[in-house]
Amino acid sequence: MPGRGDLDFSRAVLDQLYSYRPKREGIAYPLWLVTGVFGGHRFYLDRPGTGFLMLLTLGGAGLWWLLDVLLIPRMVRKFNEDQARRRFLGLPPRQLAFMPAKGETLPPEPHWAAKRGTRVRLVADSVVMMLAGGSMGAFARGFGIYEPIIAVLALIAITLLGTRWAALSNLPILRGFDRWAHRLRLFYYTNDPGGAVSLAFRQVLAAFAILRKRRRAEAKLYLQFGVWFTILFTVFDIIEASSGTGGFTFSLVQDFYMTLFATYAFAAPIGAILNKHVLLQRSDRVIWVLSGVAVLFIVTSLF
Numbered sequence: 001m002p003g004r005g006d007l008d009f010s011r012a013v014l015d016q017l018y019s020y021r022p023k024r025e026g027i028a029y030p031l032w033l034v035t036g037v038f039g040g041h042r043f044y045l046d047r048p049g050t051g052f053l054m055l056l057t058l059g060g061a062g063l064w065w066l067l068d069v070l071l072i073p074r075m076v077r078k079f080n081e082d083q084a085r086r087r088f089l090g091l092p093p094r095q096l097a098f099m100p101a102k103g104e105t106l107p108p109e110p111h112w113a114a115k116r117g118t119r120v121r122l123v124a125d126s127v128v129m130m131l132a133g134g135s136m137g138a139f140a141r142g143f144g145i146y147e148p149i150i151a152v153l154a155l156i157a158i159t160l161l162g163t164r165w166a167a168l169s170n171l172p173i174l175r176g177f178d179r180w181a182h183r184l185r186l187f188y189y190t191n192d193p194g195g196a197v198s199l200a201f202r203q204v205l206a207a208f209a210i211l212r213k214r215r216r217a218e219a220k221l222y223l224q225f226g227v228w229f230t231i232l233f234t235v236f237d238i239i240e241a242s243s244g245t246g247g248f249t250f251s252l253v254q255d256f257y258m259t260l261f262a263t264y265a266f267a268a269p270i271g272a273i274l275n276k277h278v279l280l281q282r283s284d285r286v287i288w289v290l291s292g293v294a295v296l297f298i299v300t301s302l303f
Helices: 011-017 025-038 040-044 048-061 063-089 119-143 147-162 166-170 174-190 196-200 202-211 213-243 250-279 284-301
Strands: none
Touching: 025 040, 025 048, 025 063, 025 213, 040 048, 040 063, 040 213, 048 063, 048 213, 119 147, 119 196, 119 250, 119 284, 147 174, 147 213, 147 250, 147 284, 174 213, 174 250, 196 202, 196 250, 202 250, 213 250, 250 284
């Protein structure tokens, strides 16, 4: 469709997303060594609950982290056994547990499209983008934590380029983020993203996600995004601190948790709104304007 991004729910893409990829000890152990105190290896092994608990406790003050070196083979085996079971039963793989089985046909458009596609709702979503962008800029200026802005700008870029630039799925590292963006789009295709009010308070409503299976799946997707960016930023901070005189300080730990909170809190509403309008097949101009509104209010709130 001219002037609109390609949602790319083709058979080849679905085959890639619905692949039952096994986990490997050769990846889990390096993640344990480098990001283990933040639960990086447990997030890789699709254990977000205990991974998040490790993140909050810094690997149980290091003790849990040390114990996990013995548990990694068992966790890898359990994950792979569950993937094999899902393949045998015709269930979606664990990373798409919220989706229908692969053989089911997607509807021609999201079931919520008529309800969410009015001009009034577009204006309301624009206001949410203003609030999210402005709040993010104010947060960064007030606390001196700018890394979440980089993460959210990356989210915007991945969302925009993922529907236009097929080569993104073939690039190292970016390929993983492109697959994540496809999972997020698939989630919203079959699950109503919500109205402007619920999107504005998505980060608050996520606290109640445990009560609803679908919202748990949404929170988990954004948690994956937020955690990996936060771990990446923190590793760089640790390297910088260790090369200087400050060392590993309480301030570094505090920055870690605030970066995680801000990345998740602001990525959720912005990501939901952009994906909603991508799935509504809005013109490129609408998607770029919504993105520009968020970026503009981020920048103006920094000064």
